[in-house]
Amino acid sequence: MINVAVIGAQGRMGTTVCSAVEDAPDMNLVARLDVGDTLDTGSLNGAEVAVDFTVPSVTEANVHAVLEAGVDVVVGTTGWNEETLAGVRTKAEETGRSVIIAPNYALSAVLVMSFAEKAAPYFESVEVIEMHHPDKVDAPSGTAKTTAQRVAAARGDLPESPDATETDPAGARGAKIDGVSVHAVRLRGLNAHEEVLLGNPGEQMVIRQDSFDRSSFMPGVLLAVRAVIGRGGLTYGLDEVMGI
Ligand SMILES: NC(=O)C1=CN([C@@H]2O[C@H](COP(=O)(O)OP(=O)(O)OC[C@H]3O[C@@H](n4cnc5c(N)ncnc54)[C@H](OP(=O)(O)O)[C@@H]3O)[C@@H](O)[C@H]2O)C=CC1
Numbered sequence: 216m217i218n219v220a221v222i223g224a225q226g227r228m229g230t231t232v233c234s235a236v237e238d239a240p241d242m243n244l245v246a247r248l249d250v251g252d253t254l255d256t257g258s259l260n261g262a263e264v265a266v267d268f269t270v271p272s273v274t275e276a277n278v279h280a281v282l283e284a285g286v287d288v289v290v291g292t293t294g295w296n297e298e299t300l301a302g303v304r305t306k307a308e309e310t311g312r313s314v315i316i317a318p319n320y321a322l323s324a325v326l327v328m329s330f331a332e333k334a335a336p337y338f339e340s341v342e343v344i345e346m347h348h349p350d351k352v353d354a355p356s357g358t359a360k361t362t363a364q365r366v367a368a369a370r371g372d373l374p375e376s377p378d379a380t381e382t383d384p385a386g387a388r389g390a391k392i393d394g395v396s397v398h399a400v401r402l403r404g405l406n407a408h409e410e411v412l413l414g415n416p417g418e419q420m421v422i423r424q425d426s427f428d429r430s431s432f433m434p435g436v437l438l439a440v441r442a443v444i445g446r447g448g449l450t451y452g453l454d455e456v457m458g459i
Pocket residue numbers: 222223224225226227228229248249250251252268269270271273290291292293294317318319320321357432
């Protein structure tokens with residue numbers, strides 16, 4: 216049995232993760248932690264793995280505290296950048312622990328990012344649209360940022376998508392992430408959705424995924440909890456864990 220602690224346990228994702236861990240035949244939920252709880256060996260209560268779904272402003276400090284307490288970490292919280300990822304990689308190496316951080320644990324989203332990366336060099340234009348519930352605090356989504364970064368890297372020296380826009384005072388063309396336009400929609404009724412639009416003269420390809428419900432993230436989260444033990448260092452994204 217794997218002893219698991221959940222940080223952000225009262226949040227939308229945290230409550231879903233607690234239930235998924237309780238229902239998993241090979242896991243024990245040993246701690247539900249939230250705002251104001253110190254993260255140390257006492258509060259982690261024998262956990263081998265801590266799962267963090269909190270907020271971008273606190274997740275980095277949480278991960279460092281958990282690693283210092285000798286516990287491996289699975290992170291779903293967004294807000295990571297190259298610098299904060301490098302800090303976690305170093306801390307994981309220093310403490311001999313393991314961390315998996317993924318912007319999206321839905322298997323469909325992991326595959327969309329992979330397919331988009333593969334397709335990107337074959338199209339003149341690529342744009343990303345992410346659509347979420349209006350209670351989300353960050354925009355664009357971590358998934359959209361990572362998608363755009365992977366698309367841009369896969370396109371290498373190819374020119375950016377053509378765009379004759381000369382005036383856009385209201386930002387209608389979206390955010391540019393590594394030269395790729397990313398558009399964020401916030402709409403009551405939605406949960407988490409992403410489209411990658413790829414265009415060439417006379418043709419279009421749309422790669423889309425829909426997380427209709429937070430249950431969509433649970434197989435990926437449980438997979439990461441099982442995979443993180445003994446893995447070593449930092450793994451970013453679920454691709455390697457899924458073997459794609
Ligand atoms: N990787 C993935 O697959 C997914 C990632 N996410 C990401 O996960 C994160 C959480 O999303 P969601 O559950 O919707 O957000 P919520 O706001 O519902 O949950 C966040 C929880 O973290 C708590 N929290 C805030 N600060 C701390 C702290 N210092 N220590 C412990 N707990 C704290 C909040 O408490 P309080 O409300 O009292 O402040 C709240 O209960 C976001 O970054 C989101 O983008 C979401 C879905 C899937």
